[in-house]
Amino acid sequence: MKKIILLILFVVTFSLESCVVRQVASKPNLVVVKKAPRNHQVVVIKKKKYYRWGGKYYRKTRRGYVVVRL
Numbered sequence: 001m002k003k004i005i006l007l008i009l010f011v012v013t014f015s016l017e018s019c020v021v022r023q024v025a026s027k028p029n030l031v032v033v034k035k036a037p038r039n040h041q042v043v044v045i046k047k048k049k050y051y052r053w054g055g056k057y058y059r060k061t062r063r064g065y066v067v068v069r070l
Contacts, residue, residue: 032064045070 027042051058051065058065 030066032061032066033058036065036066
């Protein structure tokens with residue numbers, strides 16, 4: 001009798017669906033600049049390199065330079 005009750009509890013427990021809903025945030029429109037202009041400046045902030053030109057700061061990635069907010 002104990003085995004049957006444990007089996008029923010086991011089946012009921014694992015057959016219920018989770019109430020958690022996963023929400024995926026959409027990526028903002030990122031602009032990737034392939035090559036930095038000649039007049040860029042290298043800025044080090046908290047031991048990380050950023051590149052500055054046109055009044056904006058950029059971070060170097062594999063695909064190019066991406067705008068960051070500091």
